[in-house]
Amino acid sequence: MLVKAGRTKIRYAGxxxxxxxxxxxxxxxxxxxxxxxxxxxxxxxxDVFTEYYWRDRWYAVKEVRSATGALKGWYCDVTRPAAxxxxxxxxxxxxxxxxxxxxxTDVRRLDEDEFADSGLAESDPGAARAALAxxxxxxxxxxxxxxxxxxx
Numbered sequence: 512m513l514v515k516a517g518r519t520k521i522r523y524a525g526x527x528x529x530x531x532x533x534x535x536x537x538x539x540x541x542x543x544x545x546x547x548x549x550x551x552x553x554x555x556x557x558d559v560f561t562e563y564y565w566r567d568r569w570y571a572v573k574e575v576r577s578a579t580g581a582l583k584g585w586y587c588d589v590t591r592p593a594a595x596x597x598x599x600x601x602x603x604x605x606x607x608x609x610x611x612x613x614x615x616t617d618v619r620r621l622d623e624d625e626f627a628d629s630g631l632a633e634s635d636p637g638a639a640r641a642a643l644a645x646x647x648x649x650x651x652x653x654x655x656x657x658x659x660x661x662x663x
Contacts, residue, residue, distance in 0.1 A: 525562065525600075535564045535593060535600055551610060551617060552583055560586075563662055564593035564602060569645035571602055572662060582613040585658060587649045589626075589642045605631065605642040611653040618653045620646060 525539030541558040557578030564571045571590050575583040589607035593600055606629050608621035632639040652661055 528561070530595065533566055535566075535595060537562050537564075537600065549610070551612070551619065552586075558583070564590075564600060566592050566594070568592060569605070569641045570649055572649075572658070574662065584613045584617075585611040585653075587611070587653075589645045589649075591638065605629075605638070607642055607646045609646060609649045609653065611658065615653065615656065618650060620650065 523539055523542035525537035528536040528538055530536075538559060538561050541554050541556060541560065543554060546553055546555040552575070554575065559576045559578070559580075561574040561576075562571060563573070569589060569592060571588045571593065573586045573588070575586055577583060587609040588602070589605045589609075591603040591605065593602045595601075606622050606626040610617065610619045610621060612618075626642065631642065652658055
């Protein structure tokens with residue numbers, strides 16, 4: 512379940528792949544309705560997301576593949592650390608995102624305006640600092656080819 516500003520943003524079923532106590536990996540089909548075209552990537556029915564969540568990191572990384580298995584890239588959400596309660600995994604979205612294309616040539620920071628408008632810097636300055644540091648870390652990993660080690 513993805514929570515934003517205290518409300519459930521989206522809930523969907525996924526297959527638990529691993530949980531080592533720190534990192535949780537799940538596989539789930541595209542949970543949106545229809546096609547979501549961002550301009551630089553399209554999420555569409557049949558796409559499969561392998562999602563990695565950490566209990567000690569402020570982000571989640573979602574590997575996105577087409578229905579044929581072709582890698583589209585990685586969509587990264589800046590979140591509070593994940594919490595798992597029984598079969599449910601809960602993460603709180605903090606608005607910042609990063610997109611990394613399959614070939615690594617397109618690395619984009621997303622939704623920085625939404626983050627600024629969220630008021631998190633005023634309401635929870637520590638979380639805001641952690642969120643910005645997480646986005647910087649993700650971008651550094653993406654530009655330095657660090658996703659392979661992160662997701663191994």
